Amino acid sequence: MTTEITKKVTLDSLPNEILLTIFKFLDSVDVCLAVANVCERWNYITRDVTLWKNLSFICNKNMNMKYISSVLSEMPLIKCVKLQWRTDVDLIFQELCCNCKDIRKLELVCCxxxxxxxxxxxxxxxxxxxxLSLEKCWAVEPTCFNFVCKFPCLRSLNVSHCRKMDGPLLRExxxxxLFLQHINVDYVRGLYDEDVIYLLEAKxxxxxxxxxxxxxxxxxxxxxxxxxxxxxTLHLSSCLQMTDKGLMSLIKLNSLKSFKLRLAKHLSTKALKNxxxxxxxxxxxxLILSRLPGMNDIAAHNISTNCIHVRYLEIVYCPNVTDRSREYVASGCKQLKVLHFRQNGPPCGLGNNS
Incomplete structure (x- = not known):
């Protein structure tokens, strides 16, 4: 007769590597204020630099400055910070500089x-x-955007809706x-062909x-x-001067996976279908198609027969598209997870609609 001895597995019996993996799924505040205070071993694990590479501290408009200061003082290794709807950016920046060693990702939204x-x-x-993201930031001193040039290691820049960005500064x-790979200048007015072509040639x-x-x-x-x-990824808004020639040239983009086209009133139905x-x-x-007068049910039907890999689809405010197209894409796009179809009524969802 054999006796099997089952060893009870507890958190204490797990190796540090496993605990580290578990901690990576937690919120950064929970890690520094709760996990780090459980025991000396857990505190030691929370000071592993690899843990903080993907953790973010999100500072929303409801957090008071005293709380923010106390949290950041416990996060010397944090790499990513996001500020939302804050008007005390100067105070938060001071706390970041005093407490954090190496911020690599900073995102400001509507600050x-x-x-x-x-x-x-x-x-x-x-x-x-x-x-660096300064998305929809307001009441910004004009010279602030000149300091973007002080970050030569930038890989991603978002200055959407920023009024003080212009062509010469974009070129600089x-x-x-030199390492920029992701650029968002949506709703940045005053960028002309020569400015964007300069960017495209360089990158x-x-x-x-x-x-x-x-x-x-x-x-x-x-x-x-x-x-x-x-x-x-190519998202284009207010393409007021785009013609069929411009749209058809985009067919040559071999790596394109995400495409948005909004407000291109000169495009023909034939070009959109092709x-x-x-x-x-x-x-x-x-795929997002918005405010396109040339878009109709026949063009939408081509989505259902050809765009077989599309997972997210918006067809909104296209006056010549009817509810019939909703049925086309819902039945034809088998991998579709989210569908927003909006013309005169509310958005329509399919599957994991959000």
């Missing part, structure tokens, strides 16, 4: 009252910043930030994603995009 001293402080303490950023072999406001752009820019050999029937369109996983 206001930014002064150039804030950016100077940031540039002095974190020159190796790799991701392109020249200095044609490395640019991965581009979000662009096309108010002042012509087909010259869109045709030049075919040189971007590894571009997988684009959606192209081999490149068949590889799309994310």
């Amino acid at each position: 206001g009252q930014m002064k150039k001293t804030c950016m100077q402080l940031l540039a002095d303490h974190f020159p190796d910043l790799e991701v 950023i392109v020249d200095i930030c 044609k072999s490395s640019l991965l994603s581009l979000v662009l406001y096309g108010e002042c752009l012509t087909d010259m820019t869109y045709c030049y995009m075919e040189k971007c050999s590894v571009l997988h 684009f959606l029937l192209s081999d490149k369109a068949s590889k799309l996983e994310y």
Whole structure:
């Protein structure tokens, strides 16, 4: 007769490597204020630099400054910080510089009252910043954006809705930030063909994603995009001067996976149908078509027959698309997870609609 002895497995019996993996799924505040205080061993694990590479501290508008200061004092290894709807950016930046050793990712969303001293402080303490987002920030001193050039290691830059960004500054950023792969200049007015083409020429072999406001752009820019050999995300808004020639040139983007086209009133139905029937369109996983008068049910039907890999789809405010198209794409796009179909009624969802 054999006796099996079953050893009870507890958290204490797990090796450090396993605990480290578990801790990576926790919130950064829980890690520093709870996990680190359980015992000496757990405290030691929470000071592993690899743990903090993917943890983020999200500072929302409801957090008071005393709490933020106390939390950051326990996060010397934090790499990623996100600020949302804050008007005390200068105070938070001071706390970051005092407590954090090496911020690599800083994202600001709808923050206001930014002064150039804030950016100077940031540039002095974190020159190796790799991701910077100033999305929809308001009441920003004009010279703040000049400090973007102080971060030569940037790989991702988001300055959408920033009024003080212009063509000459964009060119300077392109020249200095040699590693830029992701650029978002949506709703940045005053960018012309020569500015964007300068960007495309400099980054044609490395640019991965581009979000662009096309108010002042012509087909010259869109045709030049075919040189971007590894571009997988292209989101275009207000393409007021785009014609069929500009759209059809995008068929040559071999790596495209995510595409948005908004407000292109000069595109014909024929061009939209041909684009959606192209081999490149068949590889799309994310597709948004908005405010396109040339879009109709026949063009939408091409999505259901050709865009077989699309997972996220929006067809919104296209006046010549009817509810019939909703049935087409819902039945034809087998991998579709999210569908927003909005014209006169509420959005329609399929599967994991969000």
